[in-house]
Amino acid sequence: MSKLRITLPLLAALTLLGGCTATRVTPLKTAADQMCIEENPKVQVSDFVPVLQEGFARHGIQTQLYSKIPRADCPYVVTYTARRSWDMAPYLSTAEITILGPRRQTLAKASYHLRGKGGLSLMKWQGTKSKIDPVIDELLANAQLSSTIAQQADSTHEPRKSLDERVHDLQQQKLGYEDYQRAYRQLLLEHQSAQ
Template sequence: MKHTVIIGAALVLAACTSVNVKPVNRSAAMKHVCIHLNPAVKVDDFVLVMEDGFQRHGISTETFADKAPENCRYQVEYTALRSWDFSPYLSHAEIRIVEGGMSVASATYHLNGKGGLDLGKWKGTKAKIDPVMDQLLAGIH
């Protein structure tokens, strides 16, 4: 009985995070992306974590505020939301890679019920978004 309760509790806590990824196509020749800075995002390290993820997969990055640089074949759009429970934490994020105005890849990270009782909700941005970036860019070598 004790083991059943522990397993049930673990399943409930694990079900608190939802990740949905449409990865970059393996045939994409993605070597460089331009990240469109989103001033509404208040998660200070979100862009840095994305940049690290792209660089881990051999993709260089640059950021822009208004108009994309002319050399940008791939643009990255994102949003990230915080929730608060004793302190702020990342509860939702969306990343979309666009080529010529068309979405070519996307990823969504979401804490169902804002994380509820899951203590993992207070993990840092890197711990939450690194696995999402790795799934998003899995086909890039």
């Protein structure tokens, strides 16, 4: 009986201290190696965007931050939310990262959540980087990346090519079927929006 009295409080304390983090990730499969991050002014976690940008760069994806994203310039967009809780000091308790494709469809999504706002766990005061880096790694680890045609055309500053010329240039690239189809659809969208 005395062992049971000691064991129950110990188990209750261990339950409160550990197992507080929940993550859910739908990984990115294919995308461009350049994306735009849509700035979220409601997020009060000051280092969230730098951690996000460093994490994406670690996986070969360069990012730019925009308050208003020019659609033609940014076929792939990253959106985010992050919230803090307070227990003697503010700490990150919830975050969500979403990657949108050319038609603004969801390509990948990841969320981080401290159950019960972290309870008595000391890990709840860890920095943003230590909490979000593993989530970003799981989100992007196996992504197949390719350059986008629009960004290549913008970087060369050449006169605007016709649709036929751009399709011909696309065919010269050695893209896989899915990457080619995605780039071709993006060309058609850009051509329609330019008219």
